[in-house]
Amino acid sequence: MIAHAPILAIVVPLFAGFLTPVVSIVAKRFGVERARDWFVMGAAILMLLIVASMAPAVWRGEVLVYKLGGWSPPWGIVLAVDGLNLLVALIIASVVSLIAIYSVVYMERDSGLEKYYTLLMLVTAGCMGVTLTGDVFNLFVFFEIMSISSYALVAFRRNWDSVEAGIKYMIIGSLGTSFILLSITLMYGLVGSLNIADLAGKIEAIKATQPLPMIVPLMLTLFVVGFGIKIAMVPLHAWLPDAYQAAPSAVSALLSGATTTVGVYAMLRVSYMLFGALAIGTMFIILGLVTMVVGGLMALTQRDLKRLLAYSSISQMGYILLGVGFGTAMGIQGGLFHLLNNAIYKVLLFMCAGAIVYRVGTSNLDELGGLGKNMPITATLFIVGALAISGVPPFNGFASKWTIYVAGMEAGQPICTAIAVVMSALTLAYFLKAINSMFLGQQPEHLREVREAPLPMLFPMLVLAVFCVVLGILPSLGMDLVRPAQGAVMNQLGYIGSVMGAG
């Protein structure tokens, strides 16, 4: 079965998504509605195990190539798994498993939960598909599956705010995906192939010709903007705060942990693999700095906890772009390590916000206060997450940010590094404000009776907090996790050779 692991990692969530309505109907007939939740949770954990089973082979340096239907690479669709794919797939699978556990209690007050779980599984299948595929049009299709399901998830509660956020996200996101489709079309017209490895070789040949065809920069631009919408680079970030604020917290956690990770992956894969984009590293650095500064400054004045977290999410994306933009081995390593850490503590913070919303009913910072006495565990976990995201030493955020700073100094960009350090301090500032408003200070009258969040919600938060601390104290562990991915980003020829050689 290990040989089939790449396709099974996509099929398991897809199959679970199709099966969820049936399971739900059957479970309702027999009076055990919870069976549906257990089913989804089991599927997510099975997917995690399948992804993990690929790890030893990939870390040995192999590129797993899976030929769909037995058709060999340039003609058929292939799934190709190297270090970068594996890292992202591991992040997604773990995040989705934890969110499936978290949703059991968090979403119990909503109706139509079988649709929620179906959409959750479809988002997962889309993310997995984007991550594991080696075919550019297949990537687009899975990207659309992921996007459309996430639009529906944002609008899931159908309140005024979620519907407004949903339609904004939907229209901006659809414009972005149409850019991606246009770019794929141009690429097919120029080169006549859709396989990423094949395309990489052929575009390399075209780039060698002088003068460069006008179409190559246009394609790269359309890809960068299309994926940039998903990761909320600054001129394209406007949908994100609305969507994160209005969506249920579990969905916000999913969006910040899984779909943005996938966006970064797709951007890296396409711009580095297809275009060898070391040349546009400077652009990534500038966009990263702008993203970082605007996200941080906007977060400073927010009144809503989830909106604050959303803007800080934009800010963290800036660090990743910055690290990747340096283009050195250490920069990419730092960027990818920050991608991993960002998924960990962002999901943790959104889960804490969800616990507060679940118990109090609001995420408006002005109406909260003094919750530290009532919810001590949630408060501790939130503080762990907040310190980690601000890059305070014993937590994981420090390790990755430090790597990015060192990479910046080595790449000869001291000003960028200085701005990054200042923004890190600003991050701590606005998280201190959030902590102060929520857990410290005077307690309003109506919050006296608030209790600690239930255990099934605390468990995934605890797991993530433990990861925060462990990766902070033993950063070499995280570095070992990230190094194969960094090697894969830099080793373009190896990927092309392995995929094309599989035929």
Next chain:
Amino acid sequence: MAGMTVIVRTIGRLLFPFLFLFGAYIIVHGQLTPGGGFQGGVVLASAVILLLLAYGMEGAQAKVNALQAELADALGGMILVWMGLMGIIVGIAFFQNVLPFGSLGQVLSAGNLPVFNLGVGIKVAASILMVFYAMLRIQGGKEE
């Protein structure tokens, strides 16, 4: 939704079997002629939607109700995934052909493709119908 005049109702009733047959024809001959699962599924769904327009919500629900549409949707999806998994179980790869090819030009030929088209057809028809039902439900203001 109320329904329409006698003319529309009669024509809709008379057209329904032919539309359904045409949809089924397109799906079954997907591997031989232009068309296939998606196109045939849309025609199938449009047959039911014609009834919906002519007779109102009740007329369509009498043929296919929302629960049946949802189950058919899941069924179509599962046919697709199972056809893929058959490749793993029997052959060597996902979506590998497992059924015999047959002779060119026959309806039952081309290996997996007819089954595959059938799955797509069921799924598309059910999905489009579900979309229509859902939108009508929102429009009618009966939801929640």
Next chain:
Amino acid sequence: MSLNYIIAMLLFTLGIYCLLIKRNIVKMVIGLGVLTNGLHLFLISLGYREGGIAPILAGKMLENGATAEFAAAAVDPIPQALVLTSIVINVCTMALALSLAIYIYRHYGTLNPFKIRRLRG
């Protein structure tokens, strides 16, 4: 032949114009549809060939020697498959967007994007 590409570009531009200028969510969704249709026209035009035949293998074409002739005459089938996939995706997008627009109208009483701005800052 190049008329296809001109019309595709016009449709694409028209779609973007629609998205930017129109003051109605439903019209913006229509603009999105027009934009995507422009893309589809572009994609399908890429695979077209003057005087080509449909890429369907029939009985005589499988005899030896005829396959190469068929390959030389047939249009490229891949863009057709891609366009079909993209149309399916577009159907999903449209359905979701329109149902969201219905909800928007119910909650806000308007479809003007300049009035649907309770989430901001």
Next chain:
Amino acid sequence: MMEFGPGFWGPIVATAVMLFGVGIAYLLLLASRKYIAPKPSSEKLKTYGCGEEVKSEEMHVDSEQFYSPIRRAFKPFYKYVQPEHSGVLSTYLLWVIAGLIIVLIAVMLALR
């Protein structure tokens, strides 16, 4: 010990040192409590709200004005950029097109 380019960072040692520091600080706090017992008068604990009677539950720092000095330092940003996040979909779409053009120019310059 692990190397991060120039200089080194030993995470375990650093964490141990920090925990040690926290322990010392806590001991100092305990010790100081023993000698100086805080006994504020009831007048000092009362909040002065311009003569208004304010219950302690209603005291809350306004979260938007929390960092007003930083707001003043970045005044142009909060004057020009923040109000542009106006919630209007058309504006946001315009940003996307503007971003496309900016990125296009940047890529053209880089790949030339």
